[in-house]
Every structure is written in C-alpha cells, then in structure tokens.
Amino acid sequence: MAEIGQLAGVSQVTVSRALSSPGKVSPETLKRIEDAIARTGYVPNAVAGALASRKSNLIAALVPSVTNIVYASVLHAFSEIMWGHGYQIMLSETGLQPDREEKAIAALLSRRPDAILLTGVHHSAQARRMLLNAGIPVVEIWDMSDTPIDCCVGFSHSDAGRAAADFAVQWGYETAATITAGDDRALRRRDAFTSRFETVTRSKVQAMDFDVPATLGLGREAMAKLIELSLPPRSVVFCSSDQFAQGALVEAGVRGLTVPDDVAVIGFGDQEYAASSAPALTSVRIDRQVLGRTAAEALLTRFSEGPGAHLVKDIGFQIIRRQSA
C-alpha cells in the first residue's frame, strides 16, 4: 500500500482511504491511485486489514456435510446474500462425529470471523463457552431451540414428524414404517412420527435405521427388507430424506408393487427431483432458499442493531402431496 502511494505520489493512508472510502479522496488523486493499482496488480492484504480494524468481513459456517444437497443449498442461499454484502464464507464440515464440532469451532474462531453459522442447536458446553467468549453474532439453523446462543432460524422437527403421521392417518394409512439415517434431527422426526402414529392407530411402527448418509441404494435395501418382513396393505413408509424415499420407490417398482396402493412413501426435504420422479414423491418441504436467506438476514440485522436483537425465526414446513402417498 505504501508502494502504491509512492507511485501515486501520496502516503499510505491516502491509498487506504482511496480503497475504503473513495469519496474522501480528491478525484485526481483517486485516479492516480487506481492507475497505480491497475499497473502493479496490487491486491490489498485483508489479513493486515482485519488485524488493524478488528473486522474481518468473514463469516464462519459449520455444516455436517457439503455433499448433502440439503445443507449445500441452504449454504448457497446464505452465501449469496452475505457475499452481496461484502462478506466471505469460511467453511468447515463436522461430518458424522460430533466431537469434531468443537475443534472446528475453535479453528474457525481463530480466524476472527465477524459471525458464525452453526447447524443444529446442540453444542457441547465448551463449544458454547468459546462461542460466547468470541463475542460475535451466532446463528443456529435447521432447528428451533428454547435456549439459543444468539439467533436461531429453523423449524421444529418433532412437529414435522407429527404432521407427517397425521397426514398419513388422514389419508387412511393403517400401518407404517420408517427409514432413517444419520443425525439427531432425523431421529427426532422419526420419534415424533412413530409416537403419534402408534398412539392414533394402535399399530406398531417398524424402524429401519442407518448410521451412514442416506443414499438411493440404501433406500432400496431398506424397502426390500421391509417388504420381505411383509408390509401389510395400506402401509406408508416415512423416510428421513428424499434419497431414501426415491430408493424405496424404485424397489417397490422393481418388485411390482403399486404406489401408493400397495405401499405409500413420504420423503423429507422435497428435493428438486421429488416432483419429477415417477410416481412423483410426496415429501415434507423445507424451503431451503428461505432458510438460508433468513439466516443471512438475521445476521445482517444483528450487525446493524447490536446484541439486543436475538432473532428467532420458525420457517415452518409444508407437506407436499403428490402421487406416492
């Protein structure tokens, strides 16, 4: 920056000003500085800037996995907005091991981000401590909490599970099974579904659980087992993701079962292909665009309005009825 100043015949601070508030520099000086920058290919050192100003324009984000489209698309919507406001995103994945979260949080916080986005609302005591200590805005997404660290944008997974059960009962399904993978939130949906469905119908809900990420292949496997264990007529299968649901549909088709008459399927997430598959998939829709955007907006108002604004927003969900149930 000092070098640019020399080239333009001004001091370092004038260059700094030219970059951060061009209005404060005379037009001629500004032009000379811009020329010098263009000539040298100078790129400001944001690290030094962040150290000096205690503002990094960085947002840290922690998601279970980027390869899960569901998390990726929320992240995408979130970063689009933050990027538009001059923020960059620093990403980390926690994967399946929750103990990685603590290390990841520490690593992210060491970069002194201006805010941090977390997936889920359950964090270790040490993690909460570090977050509080950091003194920056925090958004927790994908879930609701009675004790949010700061901002929180999501929906109730228990409500979603219960709503799916009510939906199934309402459309006359008398027995049910679940196919569930992974995280704590999927398990809460399953539990709420099962509990409600069993209470209302007095029938036992069969559970197929996996502790690896959901895939179409596993969905087929699970459905195959359920069919072999004899799935009574008027059965519905509640899946923790559309991937499983899609697999269940494929397996039912291959075995010559008619959907939804022989077996019905409810997915979760309402991914793009849900509407286009054959039969089209009934699914619980979470508006991921809205989720990401709302999280971004929560942070932005939190930035402008200070620590007073603890924004908590329930974005809800919606059961989209198509052909599969």
Add this chain to the structure above:
Amino acid sequence: MAEIGQLAGVSQVTVSRALSSPGKVSPETLKRIEDAIARTGYVPNAVAGALASRKSNLIAALVPSVTNIVYASVLHAFSEIMWGHGYQIMLSETGLQPDREEKAIAALLSRRPDAILLTGVHHSAQARRMLLNAGIPVVEIWDMSDTPIDCCVGFSHSDAGRAAADFAVQWGYETAATITAGDDRALRRRDAFTSRFETVTRSKVQAMDFDVPATLGLGREAMAKLIELSLPPRSVVFCSSDQFAQGALVEAGVRGLTVPDDVAVIGFGDQEYAASSAPALTSVRIDRQVLGRTAAEALLTRFSEGPGAHLVKDIGFQIIRRQSA
C-alpha cells in the same frame, strides 16, 4: 497471549512457543500455560499469526457451485486431506457467470491463502496475472491444460466425449442425441461425442442444450421433446450429467419405451444413484474421491518441494456399462 503468559508466569513468546512447538518449553511451564488457556477459553488469533509469519494455513477454493454434488464431493475429498494437514478451506462460488471468477479470485487472494484451488483451466488474463503475482501454489482441477498455471489434476473432456461415442458405436447404436447443460467442459464433451459419432455413423446427432444447471425435471423435458421429434430405434442419448440421464430414463419409462432397446441413455459422473436406479444407468465415471485427493496431494508435495514441482496428473475416466446402454 500476553495475558496467558501473565497467568502462567511467563512471557508472550513462551506461550507462542508452547502452542507452536511444545517441545521447546519445559514440561512444567507447558502445563501451567495449558491450564491458563483452559481456564480462560483463550483462542489464538490466527489473523495476527498469519500476518506475522506470512503463513495462513488457509487454502482458497473456487468452484462453480456447491449445490452440484459433483463439485461438492471433490471439494469434500480435498478438504478432508487438507484439514488433516492443518489447513482450512475458504470457499467461493463462481456460479454461471465467468466474470465473477476474477472478483472471487481477488477476494480470496486478499486473505493471503497458502494455495488456491481452481475449477477449470480457462481464466482471464487478469486472473492469471493476479495468481502469478500472488506467488502461491495453484491447482487447477477437472480438466487438463497444455499451459497450466502451476499444478493441474483432471482429465480430457474431449477424450471422454469421444470414448462415449465409440462406446455407443461399439454397442450398435446407429443414431444419437445429446442433452447438455452449462459449462464449457460439458460442451466440449458434447462436441467431441457429436463429431466422433457423426464421423463414424454418418448420421446427424441432435442436440438439446440448456444454460441452467441440470435437473431431473429438465432431463425429462428434453427426453420428451426428443421422443416427440421422433427418435429412431437404436438411438442413444448422451447426457452431460446423471441428473439429465435419470430424467431421460423416467420419461422413457412413463412413455412406455423400453430401455435400452427403444432408447438407450448414457450419463456422466456416475453418481451414487446411477448403480441403484432401475434400469441401472450406464455412465462415464470420474473418480471424484481420487480427483480431490490427488489435488490435495499435488499441493502438499508442491509445498514441500517448492516451485520446481509443476505437477500435472490425468486421472482419466471409465465408462461403466449397466442396463441403460
């Protein structure tokens, strides 16, 4: 850090040493320092560290889109390895507008990453200049180049397109169509496929192009149009992604066509569901795990061996024949 030092009865440097090379401080001192850190919840300021040491332990990554599983999974494999070596990833998306790449590169470089990962090998002159200027290792992935900026890990898209055409000819398909979306690389595969197929069979290859990301729904639409335009028997459809291929399969099924006898489909990417769909999808496999890992390893050896090692690696591809073609 100075505060921690006070608590532990040592100076700031000793704390610094305790964190970066614990072997250089006596066990008792180390313990007192660790206690103080645990008590206060201190998180080192990596920004200051990076400024002082000119080493950020940050890797910048630029991908077209995180919501495209194909890019996301490579990124995932890449970050797993880099994370294991103490590096963090800073991500940016270029989206569909290539002019965003320049801005994104500048923004990323301003954080002074230790290396940068780019998708594709075509960059503007200004972008190349900034990258060269930054003086850090660069890996370009997903493609091969005669003039790589530094390291390059990928495969030839033209070869892949030609191989698909040869495969189609070999299995007796006499006419072909393509469904293509998006990037420059998909277009090159399409062109190579078309050119080779037309040369060998002397039949015209019909092209369905989209300039939005591929989805199952669009694949169905494209297939519907192709069928309505009358697809002769012994036809094969070469898709730029498995999403399209899956959609084509669904549409063919809905219309009562038999795959591959009435129409055959070749996908690209060999995503997880390709093997599990019904009929199972024939697809060009790119080992995304290997791609990500190889890129990471290229950077790591580049770090240890200096600017001499311009690593270029062709990871190739493989046509996986299943039921759809």
Add this chain to the structure above:
DNA sequence: TCGCGAGATGTATGCGCATACATAGCTTAA
C-alpha cells in the same frame, strides 16, 4: 577450576494495514 554447549526463556521488532489525531490550504460569513 574454568569454559563450553545445550536447554529454557526473554527482549526487540515488524508484518500491512486502519484509526485517531494533526496540519495545510481553502471558502465563507460576519
């Protein structure tokens, strides 16, 4: 006994910026 080397710790300094404060040259209204 003395000196020497190794281990443990400390002092001084600067990384490249942003910020607070100071200054110089103008304009404007009383």
Add this chain to the structure above:
DNA sequence: TTAAGCTATGTATGCGCATACATCTCGCGA
C-alpha cells in the same frame, strides 16, 4: 479582514502474533 469550518492529506501508533537474537542457568569434561 478574520475566525471558523471544511476538504484533502499526512504523522504516529498499535492490532496480536512469529521471528531473530540475546541472556541465563545448568551440567560436564578437561
């Protein structure tokens, strides 16, 4: 005419660390 105010720029300083170099304390062999 002059003080006040405004614009454009400059000087000094410190953000929180890592690094080079200095210092001190031992233990050990000559």
